Amino acid sequence: MQDNQPQSELVLIAGISRGQDNFDYSMTELTELAKAHGDTVVADVRQNLDRAIGATYFGKGKVDEIAELARANDATTVIINDELSPSQLRNLNKLIGLHVIDRTQLILDIFADRAKSKAAKTQVEIAQLQYALPRLHPSANKLDQQGGGGGLANRGAGETKLEMDKRVLNKRIARLRRELKEADVGAQVRRVQRDTNAVPVVALVGYTNAGKSTTMNGLLDLYADHPETKQVFEKDMLFATLDTSVRQLTLPDNRKFLLSDTVGFVSKLPHHLIDAFKATLAEAANADLLIQVVDYSDPHYPEMMQITEQTLKTIGIHDIPMITAYNKADKRPDTHYPELNGDQFIYSAQDPASLHQLARLITKHIFADAETHTYLIPFSEGQLVDFMNRETAVSATDYTDDGTRITATVNAAQAGRLAQYLVTES
Numbered sequence: 001m002q003d004n005q006p007q008s009e010l011v012l013i014a015g016i017s018r019g020q021d022n023f024d025y026s027m028t029e030l031t032e033l034a035k036a037h038g039d040t041v042v043a044d045v046r047q048n049l050d051r052a053i054g055a056t057y058f059g060k061g062k063v064d065e066i067a068e069l070a071r072a073n074d075a076t077t078v079i080i081n082d083e084l085s086p087s088q089l090r091n092l093n094k095l096i097g098l099h100v101i102d103r104t105q106l107i108l109d110i111f112a113d114r115a116k117s118k119a120a121k122t123q124v125e126i127a128q129l130q131y132a133l134p135r136l137h138p139s140a141n142k143l144d145q146q147g148g149g150g151g152l153a154n155r156g157a158g159e160t161k162l163e164m165d166k167r168v169l170n171k172r173i174a175r176l177r178r179e180l181k182e183a184d185v186g187a188q189v190r191r192v193q194r195d196t197n198a199v200p201v202v203a204l205v206g207y208t209n210a211g212k213s214t215t216m217n218g219l220l221d222l223y224a225d226h227p228e229t230k231q232v233f234e235k236d237m238l239f240a241t242l243d244t245s246v247r248q249l250t251l252p253d254n255r256k257f258l259l260s261d262t263v264g265f266v267s268k269l270p271h272h273l274i275d276a277f278k279a280t281l282a283e284a285a286n287a288d289l290l291i292q293v294v295d296y297s298d299p300h301y302p303e304m305m306q307i308t309e310q311t312l313k314t315i316g317i318h319d320i321p322m323i324t325a326y327n328k329a330d331k332r333p334d335t336h337y338p339e340l341n342g343d344q345f346i347y348s349a350q351d352p353a354s355l356h357q358l359a360r361l362i363t364k365h366i367f368a369d370a371e372t373h374t375y376l377i378p379f380s381e382g383q384l385v386d387f388m389n390r391e392t393a394v395s396a397t398d399y400t401d402d403g404t405r406i407t408a409t410v411n412a413a414q415a416g417r418l419a420q421y422l423v424t425e426s
């Protein structure tokens with residue numbers, strides 16, 4: 001189901017405006033999504049309606065107009081800017097006589113094209129199957145009257161086949177879910193955390209193509225724990241990243257944190273995809289700090305921020321402190337960068353000065369509870385000295401007759417672990 005061939009098709013896009021503010025933007029974005037899928041948009045049809053028509057989504061006249069315009073422009077596919085009911089899709093397919101898909105199907109196809117890792121492929125396939133399930137239909141000969149429901153109303157030989165198909169799909173979904181659970185996508189962060197004694201986690205989140213991966217790579221260039229640390233994939237295309245990557249970074253004062261980069265969002269992200277990608281997004285859900293990366297050079301950035309924040313809520317991410325990072329300021333001649341105003345940071349992910357300042361801002365947040373103390377570690381506790389050198393920001397070390405005397409900046413958890421060796425200043 002997921003080995004879609006890369007296609008290059010001429011497509012017509014069509015949408016209903018119910019007077020919503022972001023309608024124009026969502027149509028522009030649909031064009032971008034079609035491009036991301038390798039298609040070329042040759043025509044654009046819009047209808048103003050208070051609500052979609054039950055059986056055919058658009059009014060009759062509009063359906064004819066779409067069919068004519070598509071043919072006149074040699075389009076082979078029509079893409080509708082919404083998630084349609086199964087019967088609406090079937091009816092439009094019949095009436096227009098061309099391949100008709102909805103926005104959800106298009107996004108699923110893009111994700112399927114992009115998925116490289118086993119986990120991403122499995123997650124996409126689960127979403128595809130869930131989308132397909134209510135769209136299975138034993139016969140598609142006559143025009144359905146209503147949206148929703150569909151095939152189950154049809155009685156006869158087809159029903160048995162339909163039931164069987166459904167059972168097969170449900171079984172496969174269950175198996176893929178099990179595989180995903182066994183692969184445990186969230187394990188990556190926990191593994192690194194276990195090795196490193198609970199260093200804080202910072203997650204990059206935001207709209208697709210905002211520059212999350214570029215920001216991650218910029219920070220890795222400056223602060224990667226090991227020089228050979230692998231960079232993540234960045235590219236000027238929607239949904240370049242479908243997996244979560246976690247890397248450990250060490251700041252100049254020896255403070256360490258984990259940085260995660262993950263899948264981006266888009267408006268009307270299909271709910272099946274959100275569900276399927278919950279495991280991938282778990283890093284963000286468990287983060288100590290979120291950095292919302294925004295493409296500040298895109299005039300639609302306020303809508304993108306709104307959609308990002310809504311999506312985070314849908315996933316159940318709230319109450320995590322957030323820095324808003326307005327990226328690509330280099331593309332805005334009217335803007336000075338890097339510039340910090342509270343937790344609003346204007347920057348360019350391609351500018352080292354910006355990244356240094358971002359690192360300082362991260363430090364300020366995640367090490368807010370840090371305190372500097374002096375400890376006297378007995379020689380018998382050599383592993384604690386190693387721990388301090390590895391995990392805390394050590395500013396002085398002195399070897400005395402009684403043990404190793406270390407001054408370090410530690411967070412609350414580390415302070416607890418070291419409390420019994422605290423030197424009380426007299």
Ligand SMILES: Nc1nc2c(ncn2[C@@H]2O[C@H](COP(=O)(O)OP(=O)(O)OP(=O)(O)O)[C@@H](O)[C@H]2O)c(=O)[nH]1
Binds near residue numbers: 210211213265328
């Ligand atoms: N001019 C400019 N381009 C940038 C900047 N940051 C990122 N880009 C470009 O924006 C495009 C997208 O960057 P990515 O880092 O892949 O974006 P992303 O947020 O990871 O996107 P997805 O993985 O698709 O969600 C790439 O072509 C980057 O080179 C910046 O500060 N300035």
Ligand SMILES: [Mg+2]
Binds near residue numbers: 212213214233241
């Ligand atoms: Mg990315």
